Amino acid sequence: MPLLINRQLVDQDPWLRVEDEQALPADGALLLPLARYLDQKDQLAGRQLGVLINGDDDINSVIAEIDKLQLVAIEIPAFTDGRGFSFARLLRRAGFNGQVRAIGDVSRDRLEFMERCGFDAYDIPDDRFKPEIIEAFDEISVDYQGAADDPRPLFRR
Amino acid sequence: MYQYTEVDQKLVDERVAQYRDQTRRFLAGELPDEEFRALRLMNGLYIQRLAPMLRVAIPYGLMSSRQLRKLAHIARTYDKGYGHFTTRTNIQYNWPTLESVPDILAELAEVQMHAIQTSGNCIRNTTTDPYAGVNANELEDPRPYCEIIRQWSTLNPEFAYLPRKFKIAVTGGPDDRAASQVHDIGLHLVKNDAGEIGFEVLVGGGLGRTPVIGKQISPFVAKHDLLTYLEAILRVYNLHGRRDNKYKARIKILVGALGVDKFREMVEQEWAQIRDSELKLTDAEIERIKGHFTPFDYDAGAVDNDLDAKLAADEDFRTWYERNTVNHKVAGYRIVVVSLKPYLKPAGDISDGQMDLVADLADRYSGGEIRATHDQNLVLADVKQGDLYALWQVLADNNLARPNIGTLTDMIVCPGFDYCSLANARTLNIADQINEKFEQVDYLHDIGNIRVNMSGCINACGHHHVGHIGILGVDKKGEDWYQLTLGGSSEADASLGKVLGKAVPADEVANTLEKLLLTYIELRDSEQESFLETVRRVGLDPFKESVYAPAH
Numbered sequence: 001m002p003l004l005i006n007r008q009l010v011d012q013d014p015w016l017r018v019e020d021e022q023a024l025p026a027d028g029a030l031l032l033p034l035a036r037y038l039d040q041k042d043q044l045a046g047r048q049l050g051v052l053i054n055g056d057d058d059i060n061s062v063i064a065e066i067d068k069l070q071l072v073a074i075e076i077p078a079f080t081d082g083r084g085f086s087f088a089r090l091l092r093r094a095g096f097n098g099q100v101r102a103i104g105d106v107s108r109d110r111l112e113f114m115e116r117c118g119f120d121a122y123d124i125p126d127d128r129f130k131p132e133i134i135e136a137f138d139e140i141s142v143d144y145q146g147a148a149d150d151p152r153p154l155f156r157r
Numbered sequence: 158m159y160q161y162t163e164v165d166q167k168l169v170d171e172r173v174a175q176y177r178d179q180t181r182r183f184l185a186g187e188l189p190d191e192e193f194r195a196l197r198l199m200n201g202l203y204i205q206r207l208a209p210m211l212r213v214a215i216p217y218g219l220m221s222s223r224q225l226r227k228l229a230h231i232a233r234t235y236d237k238g239y240g241h242f243t244t245r246t247n248i249q250y251n252w253p254t255l256e257s258v259p260d261i262l263a264e265l266a267e268v269q270m271h272a273i274q275t276s277g278n279c280i281r282n283t284t285t286d287p288y289a290g291v292n293a294n295e296l297e298d299p300r301p302y303c304e305i306i307r308q309w310s311t312l313n314p315e316f317a318y319l320p321r322k323f324k325i326a327v328t329g330g331p332d333d334r335a336a337s338q339v340h341d342i343g344l345h346l347v348k349n350d351a352g353e354i355g356f357e358v359l360v361g362g363g364l365g366r367t368p369v370i371g372k373q374i375s376p377f378v379a380k381h382d383l384l385t386y387l388e389a390i391l392r393v394y395n396l397h398g399r400r401d402n403k404y405k406a407r408i409k410i411l412v413g414a415l416g417v418d419k420f421r422e423m424v425e426q427e428w429a430q431i432r433d434s435e436l437k438l439t440d441a442e443i444e445r446i447k448g449h450f451t452p453f454d455y456d457a458g459a460v461d462n463d464l465d466a467k468l469a470a471d472e473d474f475r476t477w478y479e480r481n482t483v484n485h486k487v488a489g490y491r492i493v494v495v496s497l498k499p500y501l502k503p504a505g506d507i508s509d510g511q512m513d514l515v516a517d518l519a520d521r522y523s524g525g526e527i528r529a530t531h532d533q534n535l536v537l538a539d540v541k542q543g544d545l546y547a548l549w550q551v552l553a554d555n556n557l558a559r560p561n562i563g564t565l566t567d568m569i570v571c572p573g574f575d576y577c578s579l580a581n582a583r584t585l586n587i588a589d590q591i592n593e594k595f596e597q598v599d600y601l602h603d604i605g606n607i608r609v610n611m612s613g614c615i616n617a618c619g620h621h622h623v624g625h626i627g628i629l630g631v632d633k634k635g636e637d638w639y640q641l642t643l644g645g646s647s648e649a650d651a652s653l654g655k656v657l658g659k660a661v662p663a664d665e666v667a668n669t670l671e672k673l674l675l676t677y678i679e680l681r682d683s684e685q686e687s688f689l690e691t692v693r694r695v696g697l698d699p700f701k702e703s704v705y706a707p708a709h
Contacts, residue, residue, distance in 0.1 A: 055400070080195060080278070082318025086395045089315055093430070109179065109188075109196055113314035130187075139175040142164045144308040145315075152435045153384075154164060154308070155442035 002129040004111075004122045005099070007137055015050055015071060031073055034062065041068065050099075055083035059090050066096040074119075076104040085117045092118035092148040111136045118148035158219050158526055159304050159449040161269040168312065169266045172273060176200050177259035184256070199279055199317065201247075201272030202258055206578045211250045211258055212275040213265060217285045217303035217327075218246030218529040220270075222516035225527050227268045229512035235261050240512070242497060242505040244336075244569060244620060245282050245324070246529040247275055251576055273311055278319045278406075280310035280391070284326045286334045287530040290450060291538045293486040295329030296346045297354055301446040302383060303327050305438065309384050316391050320398035321406035323391070324363075327356075336531055336647035338362050338371045339623055341408045342390060347377060355379045360390060360420070361412030364617035368653050369409045372417040374424060381438045382428075388436060389428035393420070453524050453539050459489030462543030473560075476602075477549055480560040482540075491542055493523070495535040495552060496559045496567070500592055503585050504570040505533030514555055522548050531647075532569055534562065563606045565674075566592055569620055573613030573630065574637075580613035582630025582637035587611060587666050594667035604674055607688045608646070623647035625689045626673065627654045628666065637663045643673070643700060644692040655697055658705050669704055676703040 003013050017031045018024060024040075029048035032040070037051045038061065050071025053062055062072060072091055074084040088100050101121035102114055107128040114122070115137055124133065144154045161169075176196075183193040197203075201212040213228070220228075228248055232240045235257050236250045243249055253261060265271055274281055283303045290298040306325060310316070316323070326337040327344040337343030343359035356378045362371025378386045390408075397415075399405045412420045468475045483492040495515060497505050507515075515535060519527045522544045523537035530536055540548060552558035561567045568591070571577065573584030588611065595601050610624030614631075621627030627642035639661055642654030661669050674688070676699055681691045692700070 059396070079192060080318055081400055082278075082316070082320075082395055083400075085315045085318065086392050089392075107192065109192065110318075113312075113317055116314040139178075140168060140171045140312060142167045142171070143314075144164075144168075144311060145313055146435055147314065155439060155445075156435050 001126055002124045004124065004133075006120055007134055009131075009134075014048075015073075017052070029070070031071060037065075041065070052103075053087070055081055055087075059087050062087075063090065063094045063096075066091065066094055066098070069096070070098040071101060072096065072098065073101040073103050076102055076106055079105045079107060079110060081105075084119075085113065088114065088118035089148065108133045108136045112139060116143070116145075116147035158221060158300075159216075159446070165308075166266075166269070169269070169271045169273070172200075172271060172312070173259060173262045173266050176262060180255065180259055195277060195318075197255075197258075199274060199277035200258075200262070201275035202255070203276060204255075204578070205251065205576055206574075207576065208252045209255050209258070210576070211253050211261060211272060212243070213248050213250070213270060213272050214275045214282045215246050215248060215270075215529050216307050217283055217289075217300055218287055218531075219300065220527050220529070221268075222519045222525045222527065224268045224270055225512050225516040225519070227264060227270065229509040229516070231261055231264060232509040232512065238510075239506055239508045241503065241572065242507065242529050242533050242535070244531050244533065244618065245275075246284050246287075246531060247282055248529070249572075251572075276322070277317075278321050278323075279317050280313065280319075280323045280325065283307055283310070284324075284335050284340075284531060286328055286332070287528045287536045288334065288483065288492055288538065289329055289528075290452065291485050291487075291490075291492055292330075292332070293484065294332050296348055297329055298447075298450055299327040299329035299344075299346055300450050301443065302344070302346075302356075302380070304446050304449070305383065305442070306387065309387070316395060319391070319395055320400050321403060321408075323394075323408065325387075331649060333647070333649045333651070334531060336620065336623065336651075338651035339364050339368070339620070339647055340371060342387065343371045344383075349377045353379065356383060356386075358386065358390075361409040361417070363407050363409045364620055364622050365407070366404055366615050366617075367407075367409060367413075368617070368622040369413065370651050370653065371409075372412065374417060374421050380443065381440075382432060384438055385431045385434065385436050386424075386428055388431060389424045392427055393423045397423070455487045455490065455539075456541065457489075459487075459541045459543065462489065462541065464542040464545060467546045471546075473553075474546060474549055477553070477558050477560040478545065480564065481558065481562045482545065485539070489542055491540050491545060493537040493540045493545070493548065494530070494562045495537060495557050496561055497534050497557070498561055498567050499556045499559050500566075500596060501589050502556075503572065504568055504588060507535075511555055511557060514551070515557070518548060518551060532562075532567060534567070563608075565595055565601060565604060565607050565609055565670075567608075569608075569610040569624070571612050571619035573611075577613060577618075579616055580630065581615075581632040582613050582639070583663075584611050584613045584619065584628075584630060587628065587630070587639065587663065590664075590667045591670060594671065600674075600678065603678070603684070605684075605687060609670070610645075620647060621645075622653045623651065624654060625687075625692070626670065631660055633660070639663065639666045641669065641673075641704075643697055644689065646689060657697060658701050661704075672703045673700055676700050 359371030528536040574580040611628040612619035645654030
């Protein structure tokens with residue numbers, strides 16, 4: 001599945017996605033479901049950690065952990081589900097500097113808004129990926145609102 | 158009025174190019190139907206029963222003569238020579254082709270217009286009082302705040318995929334001509350005890366399947382806090398609004414489920430995080446936007462005119478003057494309502510020629526600006542009293558001066574089954590039936606102010622719940638029937654109408670209205686008591702009896 005990070009196509013994803021029932025790999029960066037992370041985080045200190053959340057999760061319980069996390073992956077169950085946009089904003093507002101990755105129903109026409117909200121990585125399904133997808137980030141070059149990289153709305157710039 | 162900066166212009170130009178590419182990718186099969194559907198809706202394009210329908214934004218109902226001429230041009234070039242004004246003060250075209258929409262948008266961008274967020278599950282066109290800036294009752298002109306909201310909400314990256322559509326209305330004072338209490342957010346300019354101007358904020362109003370009057374979430378939000386407060390509400394809604402059932406997804410359902418106190422607590426908690434953020438409005442920004450809405454340079458000499466003589470000499474003119482013009486805050490001026498409710502034509506429809514004509518009249522008599530109203534009429538807001546007679550003559554010659562504003566035939570009517578794929582029943586034929594029935598009735602003017610609203614389905618685009626008389630089309634085994642409600646209002650005394658009883662067949666709607674009106678005339682305690690007041694005083698029973706009792 002093509003992975004975009006900071007608008008670049010990358011072929012190596014260091015993150016190992018581990019489901020609830022799976023045994024933990026001995027080494028490598030771990031992407032865990034939120035509940036499992038919260039349950040086992042004490043045993044995992046020192047490892048590269050990420051959590052996988054969806055719109056039903058409480059974003060505040062993730063924000064409480066951001067100093068221990070290097071990745072928050074937000075699952076978008078359907079492209080019309082906009083909760084992830086607010087999640088990304090809240091994570092960046094709280095000062096999270098790690099990767100915020102969109103996974104699930106992720107495709108071209110939301111990438112620009114996602115980036116402005118604070119996403120910097122995107123798992124794009126194979127059938128929705130084309131190299132020119134990169135152009136989506138620059139379709140609208142002006143905006144009124146503040147964004148993750150510059151919180152000032154237009155009237156304060 | 159507001160004039161685009163380079164940024165505003167670039168945004169709409171780039172949005173046109175973006176939409177053109179989305180259309181191209183859809184036609185090339187690269188964009189799934191469902192995804193293109195969401196994208197085209199966010200740009201105002203529906204696929205209707207017969208053809209696509211394009212809804213063009215008229216921010217807070219205000220347009221220039223140049224813009225109206227462009228709307229006429231689009232009607233002529235891409236449609237069948239007419240457009241339809243809606244209760245959100247937008248204009249709809251019923252016959253463009255899907256392929257031509259990018260070209261239409263490019264034409265709109267030439268005159269600082271667009272179709273951004275006129276549909277879809279995002280923040281829609283903010284509406285306000287069509288008499289903003291020219292009525293003596295308002296605390297302040299609400300339009301600068303509408304423009305501030307327009308900019309904040311336009312292509313807002315966080316709130317483009319809300320659980321459901323989101324509508325905001327702003328009023329400038331105690332009068333409510335924007336139906337603010339049946340909006341997702343209603344904002345009322347108010348003054349606090351310290352004499353500062355701010356907003357009373359209502360949340361969770363709406364019509365549709367679950368009609369609700371909005372509840373107060375804050376009695377006073379300072380104007381600098383407008384955007385931070387709105388953002389807090391939208392964020393709580395975006396995170397917590399239901400997404401499992403589109404009929405339960407509006408903010409009114411969330412507010413109802415949590416209770417307004419709990420909802421307020423969540424909003425205030427979020428607001429505390431952002432109240433003093435960069436989003437807080439600055440004096441400079443408020444003043445910059447206000448600078449676009451400075452009052453016209455009114456002519457003090459306008460009070461010297463021959464209006465009284467003309468009124469005395471011409472009864473038709475006097476009837477129109479009394480019905481279709483309104484007090485202006487400046488002596489010597491009058492607000493003119495251009496009726497888009499002529500005899501036997503769809504409510505809110507206007508031809509390309511009429512649009513050009515109104516644009517010319519606006520240039521000649523009203524500072525080159527036109528407003529669209531929630532009631533689907535147009536307004537020329539700044540007409541000298543001495544020009545009224547000449548203006549009336551031209552309007553009358555062009556079927557734009559039916560003296561019916563605020564009366565029975567000034568109905569709000571959705572397009573219904575004839576156009577809309579959501580509708581269950583026709584509405585335009587019923588509107589015609591009502592017009593035919595009452596056109597020659599001599600007690601019609603005796604009835605005075607009455608609001609009749611009609612919708613062709615429970616989505617309630619015709620706002621039937623808040624009509625003094627509401628008419629809802631329903632489908633019963635393939636036949637159109639009509640359910641009536643009484644006692645609704647969308648004004649400052651907002652209320653939801655109560656169901657009169659079982660639905661009546663299509664050919665009985667006007668006859669039923671007649672029974673209701675005759676009952677009102679019989680029961681009112683004086684000619685000053687309006688239909689709505691009588692219904693509120695006596696209740697529905699006498700009206701039920703007049704409609705459903707067996708004939709004597």
